[in-house]
Amino acid sequence: MNIAMKTVEFDPIMARKALKKAIAIRDAAQRDLENLNGIIADAERRIDKLREDAQQFSTLMAQMAEAASNALRDNAELTTPPQLAGTKRRHQKAVEDIEFATAGLDSLKAKREQVTRDVAVLTARAKESAEPLVVDEGECLATEVARLESLAAVARAKLVAFSQSGQGGIVQKLGPRAYTVLRNPPSNSIIPQTNTDLWRRSQSFKKSVVDFRNALEADAGAQLSFSDDERG
Numbered sequence: 001m002n003i004a005m006k007t008v009e010f011d012p013i014m015a016r017k018a019l020k021k022a023i024a025i026r027d028a029a030q031r032d033l034e035n036l037n038g039i040i041a042d043a044e045r046r047i048d049k050l051r052e053d054a055q056q057f058s059t060l061m062a063q064m065a066e067a068a069s070n071a072l073r074d075n076a077e078l079t080t081p082p083q084l085a086g087t088k089r090r091h092q093k094a095v096e097d098i099e100f101a102t103a104g105l106d107s108l109k110a111k112r113e114q115v116t117r118d119v120a121v122l123t124a125r126a127k128e129s130a131e132p133l134v135v136d137e138g139e140c141l142a143t144e145v146a147r148l149e150s151l152a153a154v155a156r157a158k159l160v161a162f163s164q165s166g167q168g169g170i171v172q173k174l175g176p177r178a179y180t181v182l183r184n185p186p187s188n189s190i191i192p193q194t195n196t197d198l199w200r201r202s203q204s205f206k207k208s209v210v211d212f213r214n215a216l217e218a219d220a221g222a223q224l225s226f227s228d229d230e231r232g
Helices: 012-073 084-163 176-183 197-216
Strands: none
Touching: 012 084, 084 176, 084 197
């Protein structure tokens, strides 16, 4: 059994405040990460466009080179196309822009990796901050069980006394329920057997606790509740 000791000084109000702060810090980091993802996606689209433009310039320059090659082969007049100088400048500018943008993109990706690690750490911290509250709920449930079992013990002692109250050699008569309670432990005092009604209810209770834990990691004000509003 995994036993977590409850700290004597545990303060649920302060614990929820700490959890609320941890959630806020984590959510802020998550928003930063989402913002970076958007910026990086936009940067990648812009760089792709620059590469397309550079490729167009390269294609045009290749066509000019082919034309010059054909002129040399055919001993024709060599005429430099008027757009050659401008095309070279635009191509060089596109190459420089790509190099500059790629460096910026690499920097953004490095920052994203760091923020991603931060989010993972902050998520773990939020889970850690939520755990004492989950454990405290278990303590509350255990306190309720102890209280009810104490009451049940007193009630059982009264029933035993009743069963032994016959006089004059006459045994005290018992109804069927009293006889059953005295002879057999109640079904909810032992681990529920598989596929019994109590076992099925316990599965529902388990889901309620899991839902509470998940909700608590997103909302410091989340409360534990069971489907039939029962505890124990």
